[in-house]
Amino acid sequence: MSSFDERLWAELASNHGEPLAAAPARTRPAHPRRGGRILLAAGAALTLAGGTTATLALTAGTTTPAFAVTVNRDGSVTLTLNQLLGAKAANAKLASLGVNVRVVARERGCMATATTPPTGPRGLRTEHRLIESILSGNDAPVQSGPRPGVDTGLEFRIRPDEIPAADTLLITARRVEAEGAHGSHAVGMSVALYRDPAPTCVPLG
Amino acid sequence: MSQPGDVVYSYSRTIPSGGRLDEFELLYRSQVGAVSAFFARRSRNPQLIADLTADTFAEAMSSYLAHGPAEGSERPWLFAIARHVYAKHCERSSRRESAAIREQGRQTLAEDEIEELAERIDMQRSARQLLAALASLPAIEREAIELVHVAGFTPKEAAAALGVSAGTLRVRLFRARARLRKESATNVQF
Numbered sequence: 001m002s003s004f005d006e007r008l009w010a011e012l013a014s015n016h017g018e019p020l021a022a023a024p025a026r027t028r029p030a031h032p033r034r035g036g037r038i039l040l041a042a043g044a045a046l047t048l049a050g051g052t053t054a055t056l057a058l059t060a061g062t063t064t065p066a067f068a069v070t071v072n073r074d075g076s077v078t079l080t081l082n083q084l085l086g087a088k089a090a091n092a093k094l095a096s097l098g099v100n101v102r103v104v105a106r107e108r109g110c111m112a113t114a115t116t117p118p119t120g121p122r123g124l125r126t127e128h129r130l131i132e133s134i135l136s137g138n139d140a141p142v143q144s145g146p147r148p149g150v151d152t153g154l155e156f157r158i159r160p161d162e163i164p165a166a167d168t169l170l171i172t173a174r175r176v177e178a179e180g181a182h183g184s185h186a187v188g189m190s191v192a193l194y195r196d197p198a199p200t201c202v203p204l205g
Numbered sequence: 206m207s208q209p210g211d212v213v214y215s216y217s218r219t220i221p222s223g224g225r226l227d228e229f230e231l232l233y234r235s236q237v238g239a240v241s242a243f244f245a246r247r248s249r250n251p252q253l254i255a256d257l258t259a260d261t262f263a264e265a266m267s268s269y270l271a272h273g274p275a276e277g278s279e280r281p282w283l284f285a286i287a288r289h290v291y292a293k294h295c296e297r298s299s300r301r302e303s304a305a306i307r308e309q310g311r312q313t314l315a316e317d318e319i320e321e322l323a324e325r326i327d328m329q330r331s332a333r334q335l336l337a338a339l340a341s342l343p344a345i346e347r348e349a350i351e352l353v354h355v356a357g358f359t360p361k362e363a364a365a366a367l368g369v370s371a372g373t374l375r376v377r378l379f380r381a382r383a384r385l386r387k388e389s390a391t392n393v394q395f
Contacts, residue, residue: 004318005237008259009230013221016266020226023270 069093072157077101079156079171100163101156105201106172112199168198229269232279233262239280239356241322243287245329246336246351251322255314257294261287281365284352288366339385346381349374 069090070078077099079090091102156171163169170192222230240261244254265286274282314322332355339347345367352363364374 004241004255004314004321005234007315007318008237008255008262009233012233012259012262012266013226013230016263017221017226017229020229020266020269021221021224023225025224026228 069097069099071097075159075161077158077160079103079158099158099160100168100196101158101160101171102168102198102200103171104199106204107201108204110199110201110203112201112203164193166196167193168196170194170198170202172202225270229266232265232283236280236283237262238325240283240287241325242329242332243284243356244291245322245326246332246355247291249326249333251319251326252314253294254322254326255318257287257290260290260294264290278362278365281358281362284356284358284366285368288348339381342381342384343377345369346377346384349377350381350385353378 068078068080070080072078077094077097079094079101091104094101158169172192237258241254241258244257248254248257261283265283268286332351335355336347336351339350342350348367349363352358352366353360358366360374360378361371364371367374369377
């Protein structure tokens with residue numbers, strides 16, 4: 001499917017999918033269930049030199065690398081995330097490129113002192129409008145969605161020149177097993193800007 | 206003033222899955238190209254095609270549980286919704302409400318999405334010419350020809366999509382073909 005088709009499905013499933021997801025399946029779908037897909041977005045990014053394109057596989061010896069980082073001709077950076085393992089290698093590569101983006105775990109045992117995303121009066125509803133507003137333009141600092149043409153993974157297109165100098169963009173990931181009424185799986189993810197020094201993990205809750 | 210470690214911006218959204226949403230996703234993936242092509246035969250505006258395609262599937266999702274299709278009749282059911290969505294759009298356009306409504310909350314297409322939809326519009330060029338050549342036919346005959354000869358529906362599926370009996374559809378098709386044969390201006394062979 002094209003990127004339009006994928007983006008539209010993400011929008012439809014997100015906005016209208018809950019009642020259908022909650023209804024018992026009539027028949028088993030013909031394709032194996034993937035682990036849940038997530039639409040992510042956030043506002044921020046930093047600067048990369050050069051106009052060359054290079055794809056840097058971050059793991060070796062497997063047919064599908066856990067992560068890949070692509071420096072695009074327009075200076076944006078595409079982070080492809082296939083697995084939740086291997087974030088350390090991805091972060092090392094991002095750091096070597098000078099990209100202030102890190103993938104960290106959102107986990108119960110995390111002792112980092114960073115605060116969790118705000119949920120008060122300036123919580124998700126406000127943030128939601130803000131991000132939708134950002135995403136409505138072609139110059140969105142960060143765009144992401146399912147990888148076109150494949151059933152797994154996510155792609156993040158980052159504009160490094162828009163990440164504030166004193167901040168790091170954290171992509172936080174949490175694996176959710178058998179969540180939901182019908183054994184559906186999901187990967188809970190979020191994107192947030194943190195003031196440096198950014199935490200190396202984010203506590204659950 | 207934010208402190209080190211403070212979140213200064215965040216957002217997350219999880220797309221649901223499972224249940225009958227998986228079933229619908231299969232329908233979406235198999236038909237989204239055909240539905241957008243249906244609208245590309247009616248408009249050369251990528252944003253409008255995107256909006257009408259989104260409206261069609263949104264409406265389909267809303268009624269899927271209560272008024273969903275019988276097994277095997279998913280495609281005509283979906284195209285009946287697409288026809289309804291397009292008819293509503295035409296009504297709004299005639300009342301000049303469309304633009305204002307469209308501006309409410311829809312995502313603007315990214316450049317690559319515009320390119321993709323522009324390709325679909327190009328691919329439907331000959332079909333648009335055919336539909337223009339059929340302008341003199343009654344709407345139902347025109348749509349019967351479109352669904353059977355352009356979209357590849359069986360007559361039974363086309364009948365279901367148009368909300369007529371299979372017999373009526375066959376008669377309409379026969380009449381449409383006869384009229385077209387008489388019109389030397391069309392080069393289309395049926």
